[in-house]
Amino acid sequence: MCETKQKTQATPKVATGDRAILPEGAKTIPVYIMGKKYEVPETLTIMKAMEFAGFHFLRGAGCRGGICGACPTVYRMAGDYKLHFGLACQTVVQADMYLAQIPFFPANRADYSIEEIGGLPEAIHALYPELFRCVACNQCTKACPMDVDVLGYISALKQGNIEKAAKLSFDCIQCGLCASRCMGEIPQYHAAQLARRIYGRYILPNAEHLKTRVEAIEAGHYDAMLAELEQMSKEDLEKKYVEREREPDFAEVGSWSPAETKYL
Amino acid sequence: MKISYYPGCTLKTKAKNLDIAAVASLEALGVEVEEIDRWNCCGAVHSLTADDLIHQVGPVRNLIRAKEMGAEKLITLCSMCYNTLARANQIMKTDPVKRDTINRFMDEEIDYNGEVEVVHYLSFLKEAIGWEKLKQQVKVPLTGLKIGSYYGCTLQRPAEVGIEPFGHFELMNDMFRSLGATVMGFADADKCCGSYQVLSSAPGENSASANIINTAAGQGIEALATSCPLCEFNLGKQQQQMLDKGNIEQNVPTYYFSQLLAVALGLDSELCHFELNDRQSLTLLENKNYLVAA
Numbered sequence: 001m002c003e004t005k006q007k008t009q010a011t012p013k014v015a016t017g018d019r020a021i022l023p024e025g026a027k028t029i030p031v032y033i034m035g036k037k038y039e040v041p042e043t044l045t046i047m048k049a050m051e052f053a054g055f056h057f058l059r060g061a062g063c064r065g066g067i068c069g070a071c072p073t074v075y076r077m078a079g080d081y082k083l084h085f086g087l088a089c090q091t092v093v094q095a096d097m098y099l100a101q102i103p104f105f106p107a108n109r110a111d112y113s114i115e116e117i118g119g120l121p122e123a124i125h126a127l128y129p130e131l132f133r134c135v136a137c138n139q140c141t142k143a144c145p146m147d148v149d150v151l152g153y154i155s156a157l158k159q160g161n162i163e164k165a166a167k168l169s170f171d172c173i174q175c176g177l178c179a180s181r182c183m184g185e186i187p188q189y190h191a192a193q194l195a196r197r198i199y200g201r202y203i204l205p206n207a208e209h210l211k212t213r214v215e216a217i218e219a220g221h222y223d224a225m226l227a228e229l230e231q232m233s234k235e236d237l238e239k240k241y242v243e244r245e246r247e248p249d250f251a252e253v254g255s256w257s258p259a260e261t262k263y264l
Numbered sequence: 265m266k267i268s269y270y271p272g273c274t275l276k277t278k279a280k281n282l283d284i285a286a287v288a289s290l291e292a293l294g295v296e297v298e299e300i301d302r303w304n305c306c307g308a309v310h311s312l313t314a315d316d317l318i319h320q321v322g323p324v325r326n327l328i329r330a331k332e333m334g335a336e337k338l339i340t341l342c343s344m345c346y347n348t349l350a351r352a353n354q355i356m357k358t359d360p361v362k363r364d365t366i367n368r369f370m371d372e373e374i375d376y377n378g379e380v381e382v383v384h385y386l387s388f389l390k391e392a393i394g395w396e397k398l399k400q401q402v403k404v405p406l407t408g409l410k411i412g413s414y415y416g417c418t419l420q421r422p423a424e425v426g427i428e429p430f431g432h433f434e435l436m437n438d439m440f441r442s443l444g445a446t447v448m449g450f451a452d453a454d455k456c457c458g459s460y461q462v463l464s465s466a467p468g469e470n471s472a473s474a475n476i477i478n479t480a481a482g483q484g485i486e487a488l489a490t491s492c493p494l495c496e497f498n499l500g501k502q503q504q505q506m507l508d509k510g511n512i513e514q515n516v517p518t519y520y521f522s523q524l525l526a527v528a529l530g531l532d533s534e535l536c537h538f539e540l541n542d543r544q545s546l547t548l549l550e551n552k553n554y555l556v557a558a
Contacts, residue, residue, distance in 0.1 A: 121277060136304040136322035142372060155304040160277040183318070 060103025119202025403530025405444025468505025
């Protein structure tokens with residue numbers, strides 16, 4: 001996951017690139033990373049604090065925007081028995097945090113063809129029979145850094161309610177912290193993803209406008225436009241991009257149409 | 265009148281015929297049924313191990329959901345859900361040490377001290393509607409239907425949570441009398457259906473359920489009624505295979521009590537989902553001319 005490249009700096013310096021940029025006069029606080037004490041500037045996220053301390057992320061870091069689910073973190077606070085969970089790229093360090101990254105937690109994903117399994121809940125039950133090992137301890141929900149009602153969607157799956165499971169699990173970023181805490185050893189997030197796929201494939205109606213557009217694309221309606229773009233020089237392309245017509249933000253639906261209509 | 269309702273997972277999947285007919289019947293009787301929010305599995309089987317409290321967490325969490333909704337009573341109708349919910353509730357009411365441990369473990373929830381009463385659908389029917397009033401609401405009397413009330417194990421065991429004392433089957437019997445059926449005494453009314461043994465025996469080879477069907481047939485019972493999806497699986501869904509293998513001599517169509525209630529109340533038979541029962545079940549009702557258009 002990560003390796004220490006240098007020892008804790010005695011006097012914090014301003015860092016650049018993927019390293020933390022430290023405001024002048026910033027205070028430092030003590031944190032414990034995998035059991036070792038480091039002084040890191042307050043206000044940094046856990047991820048930046050670890051990088052400040054000299055750790056270098058090869059895996060277990062992705063978008064740094066709280067969406068990709070690559071940097072789940074588990075921590076405790078000094079003097080408190082409770083476990084806390086978060087994303088390292090989103091959670092700000094506090095004094096006396098005891099930190100470790102859980103960049104990946106093994107959770108087996110069932111093999112299936114969405115076209116073959118059909119849209120019934122029994123398909124999910126057959127691929128993930130572990131669902132029925134749930135004892136409703138709710139540790140999954142407590143561990144979720146996205147505040148997803150994990151127990152709620154697992155229960156919905158057992159109840160055969162795929163739509164409810166798909167909607168409850170919509171914010172899941174598949175970080176795996178739920179699976180790391182499950183006493184029933186359920187790979188919750190994989191089951192939820194299957195529910196959302198079945199919901200999209202078999203339950204939600206198809207979007208008519210999308211169908212029309214795909215047909216137009218497949219019929220070659222846009223080929224000439226693409227060819228035109230491909231032949232342009234980089235400078236012309238940039239100019240075209242900068243000068244493009246753009247719908248104003250928050251324009252009322254149906255209130256705007258471009259002046260140039262030949263591509264419509 | 266409004267009542268909080270816990271359905272249970274099986275009632276939303278394999279035993280929709282138990283759930284939908286029951287809810288529709290109560291609504292036809294003027295009761296508004298409110299399914300509790302965010303419910304989870306009841307636990308299915310009560311854990312008898314004294315220190316195995318994790319298996320009480322599931323049922324207690326459902327009772328907390330009911331308490332949060334301000335419910336004084338929570339009705340349920342699956343025998344197994346009733347049993348696990350009522351027994352977990354018993355622990356929360358009577359055992360302060362276990363109650364405290366469970367409440368502390370569920371520190372994200374409000375404390376629960378057994379405030380909600382778990383009531384079986386049949387008990388609720390008697391208390392809230394009453395047999396006389398039910399009788400007046402019957403549109404299609406089940407005249408001439410020789411019915412056996414089959415309680416199985418978990419409605420009456422243990423006695424502390426039983427819907428009525430051992431050897432008494434009056435709740436279901438009285439309901440069927442109100443519906444105009446001929447209630448037959450049934451010697452095997454509280455015999456075990458074979459429960460999960462069906463998983464380890466070949467299809468149709470579960471002797472416990474075969475014996476029950478044979479006893480019923482021998483007593484001249486035409487139809488059996490249950491409130492348990494596992495009993496229905498063993499007695500109803502396995503029936504054709506028991507017959508094919510020669511383990512029973514004749515069919516005794518097996519129903520959820522709620523399906524026959526809905527039929528007698530004149531509700532649309534589609535609400536009863538007879539397609540989920542053994543094929544003989546629908547045939548018997550058609551032959552008896554009970555399935556009038558709604």
